[in-house]
Amino acid sequence: GLAAVARRLEQGEPTFASAVTLLDDGDATMKALEAKILETRHHIHLEYYIWEPDRVGTHFRDLLAAAARRGVEVRVLYDAMGSPKMNRRFWAPLREAGGEVIEFNPVHLLRITFGNFRTHRKIAICDGLAGFLGGINIHEPASATRSGKGAWRDQHVRIDGEPVHRIQRLFLENWNYSKGAFKLNAGNVDKYFPPARIGKGIAVQIVASGPDDTTAPLHAFFIAAFSTARKRIWLETPYLIPDEPMETALRIADLRGVDVQVIVPKQGDSKVVTAASHTYCESMRKAGIDVYEYGPPMLHAKTIVVDDTVAIIGTANIDNRSFRLNFEVAAAFYDKGTIERLASRFEEDRAASRPFPAKRRSEMVKALLESLARLTSPIL
Numbered sequence: 001g002l003a004a005v006a007r008r009l010e011q012g013e014p015t016f017a018s019a020v021t022l023l024d025d026g027d028a029t030m031k032a033l034e035a036k037i038l039e040t041r042h043h044i045h046l047e048y049y050i051w052e053p054d055r056v057g058t059h060f061r062d063l064l065a066a067a068a069r070r071g072v073e074v075r076v077l078y079d080a081m082g083s084p085k086m087n088r089r090f091w092a093p094l095r096e097a098g099g100e101v102i103e104f105n106p107v108h109l110l111r112i113t114f115g116n117f118r119t120h121r122k123i124a125i126c127d128g129l130a131g132f133l134g135g136i137n138i139h140e141p142a143s144a145t146r147s148g149k150g151a152w153r154d155q156h157v158r159i160d161g162e163p164v165h166r167i168q169r170l171f172l173e174n175w176n177y178s179k180g181a182f183k184l185n186a187g188n189v190d191k192y193f194p195p196a197r198i199g200k201g202i203a204v205q206i207v208a209s210g211p212d213d214t215t216a217p218l219h220a221f222f223i224a225a226f227s228t229a230r231k232r233i234w235l236e237t238p239y240l241i242p243d244e245p246m247e248t249a250l251r252i253a254d255l256r257g258v259d260v261q262v263i264v265p266k267q268g269d270s271k272v273v274t275a276a277s278h279t280y281c282e283s284m285r286k287a288g289i290d291v292y293e294y295g296p297p298m299l300h301a302k303t304i305v306v307d308d309t310v311a312i313i314g315t316a317n318i319d320n321r322s323f324r325l326n327f328e329v330a331a332a333f334y335d336k337g338t339i340e341r342l343a344s345r346f347e348e349d350r351a352a353s354r355p356f357p358a359k360r361r362s363e364m365v366k367a368l369l370e371s372l373a374r375l376t377s378p379i380l
Contacts, residue, residue: 002310003334005224006205009217014334016201018161022313022341023134026142029156030056036126036158037063042191043073045125045171047104049082049118049315050137053090055146057138061090065097074099075182077175079119080106082137102178117211119174120326121315122156123167128194131164132156133329134313135238135300153294153349155236155301155342157313157331159204162196166206170329203334209316210327218316218330219323223249225306232259234305234346238298239277240264240284240291241319247280254289261290263349264356265299273319281356292353299349302330303342310334311342 003014023029037044037060044067051057068074074094078086080103091101107115124132134156136142144151159167172182172192184192209218226233226249233253240262242250254260264281268274285291304312314330316322333339 011207014203014205015162017159017204020202021158023156029136040126045075047077047121047123049079049120051078051083052139054140056140065094068097068099076101079104125168131159131167152298152300163204205332208329229258229306231307236263236301236303237318239317240280263292266293266295291356294353305343311339
């Protein structure tokens, strides 16, 4: 099955979570993360693509500084390209409180070749047994409290238990790659990887990929999921720019009689990437796949439901950048309850969407621009 595919891609076996909590928007995610930060005793690790110095970003910086002052180890890794407004002044209160902050892969002229490699993850680990991951960054557009009706529709998840150990390892690998000086030893291993409660739980497999792994595990895992589907593939993504193997897997699934449905945003946060995405939406619609447009506001969720087999929540878009250039992560859930909950969320989003239009308003000019954008899709 799918779990065996991930195992052969060196992603490890599924492990058992004591609890899985779907967080269906930015405010729910931030409330849950804040509550966990307040009760954390030993360490808080965060790795984010976007961290803005706005009210949301400042609030979380101050929460972390307060945690550091009470003796909690705080480590923050933020992406240089995703968080361009960040500076030393913003992080000074956290550093002065004893927290550590590292900019991931700063872009310099001498290192321009590596500038393409970003961490697109949005993960948090508290005390080694509570983990958060999904599409939600630390910024105001994620919060309806701050952005009102313009808040992005997104999806995050909290996982408790042994699967968090794998998320922790991913963080520590990128931390040390980024000149962090973390050392694991016999004296501290139980602090960062505390024993999880053994027993029946929710089977979760953490699948990660990055430019350091040429097998592109998430890409292969998604294609395997699409290729083995029998009843349904329900997919939400901000950008639908599949390469040929992935597009073929979706089209063949549709030809096999699988219910393939895709929801994308009417307008993403990049006009060029949205234009490229729309050309794939159009070709899939013509092939008979049900494609829907959501919003505005922006749809930023990255989720997949396949049959009653697996529900996937992650950080990766359906594009070449996510599969081959970015550090990404996804959680695959093999339990009926999580699958049903994510499927219900998909149905709510579909009800708030409309079918992708057969004829774009733009006619010839927009069609030409979208075709030009599609030519650039391998590098988007």
